[in-house]
Amino acid sequence: MTTRPSSPPTGFSLPSYERPAGVHPPLDSPGYRSTALRAPHRPPVLAPQRLTEITGPLLGEGRVAEADADLTTHHAGEPLGERIILSGQVLDSDRRPVPDTLIEIWQANAAGRYRHAVDSHPAPLDPNFTGVGRCLTDSEGRYRFVTIKPGAYPWKNHPNAWRPAHIHFSLFGRAFTQRLVTQMYFPSDPLFPYDPIFNSIPDPAARQGLISRFDMDLTEPDWALGFTWDIVLRGRGATAFEAQEDGQ
C-alpha cells in the first residue's frame, strides 16, 4: 500500500528538456560490430520527463580532489608523451553554463595502450600513467585537465581497424535527462574517415562537435600545448506543463 505523496498545493510545473533528433548515433550501427547483439530491436518508448528525469545526482563534494585534474602527477615520475592542457566550458543548448558538475575522463597512454587487463595491444604500458581524471566545473561551467595526448590504437572491429586518438568523457549535468558519455577527438586526425564509431553520428556538424580545437592562447610556453573543447548538454526550454505536452 503506497501512501499518497505530498504535492505542492497549486500549480506543478517542471522544466522540460529538449529531445534532439539526429544528433546521437543510432544504436544499431552495423559498421560498429559490437552493436549487433547489444542494440535493442524494439524502438524506445517515448516517456514524459517527470520528477525522476528532471532531477539528477549533484555529486562531487568530497568525491574530487584538485590533483585529480592533473593526470601527469599521479605517479612518482612524469608520463611519457606530449603534455597537453585540455579546457572548455559545459553549457546547455540554451547557452546556460552548467556549474559544479562532475566530469570524469579516461584514456590510453601516449603509446595507445590502456591500463586494462583486456587491452592486448602490443604497445608499452607507462608506469607513470594511469589515464583517469576527474574535476568539477567552476561557477561558469569551465573545466581544465592536464594530461598527455593519447595515441591511436588498433582494434578488432574489421581488418586493419584503428581508433583515432580520443579521450572518454562522462558528464552528469543537473538532471537525469542530461547524462552524457562521449569521446573527444583531436583536430585533423587522419583516421576519422575510417572510424565506424566516430562516423556512427549521422550529422557532420555533430561529428565536428566532438573534435577539440588547438588553442594557442591556452598553450603554456615551454611546457604544454592547449586544446579547447566545449560540451553542450540538453537545454531546458521555457518551463512547460508536462501534462499538457503529454496530452494527458
Place this chain on the structure above:
Amino acid sequence: MTSLLITASQTVGPYLAIGLPWPDGPFVVPEGTPGAITITGRLLDGAGDPVPDGLIETWQADPDGYFGHPDDPRGPNPSGAEFRGFGRCPTGPDGSYRIVTLRPGALPSPDGGTEAPHLDVSVFARGLLHRVVTRIYFADEAEANAADPVLAGLVDDDRRDTLLAVPEPGSPGGFRFDIRLQGDGETVFFDV
C-alpha cells in the same frame, strides 16, 4: 539567440573500468542500513550471453518520495533526511550487478496522478553508442503499479514484466532485475 547543437554520445567502450567505477558506487546507502534493499541482476545481450563490460546506474527518490534537488518544486525532504539517490555498478564477468539502496517512495505527477515507486536506470556498455534507459518498478507494489502513468499508461501489457524487480525468495529485502538488451524478453527502454 539560437540554441547550440548538443554534444553527441559515443560508446563507453571496453575500458570503462579504468574511469567510472567508484568503491562506494553500488552503495546508495551503506550495507546494513536499516530498511536497505538489494537489487541484483544480470545484463544480457541478444544471444542471452552476459555482458561483462557494462555499467548500470540508478537514480531514485528517497523513501518519502523526495529528491532534495533544486528543480523539485517541493524542496528538500521536510524531515531533513539526506539521500544520495545515485547508484553505479560495473557488471562482472557473469554480467551481474548489485545495488544496495532504500525503497523509493511514490511521486506526485504534474497531472495530479501518482507515479509508483521506481528507479530510473542508465545502461552503458561497449556496443552501445548511447546509453539505454529503463525503469525498475517493484512487483510487490501491484496497486501502485496499476495506476502508474508510465508503466500502466505507456507500456504494452505483454512487456510490463520486464520492468518489475521481483522479490528473491529467502532473501529479505532482496530483489532481482535482469536487463535483456535485445531479442526474446527484451527489456522496455525509454526515450526520456
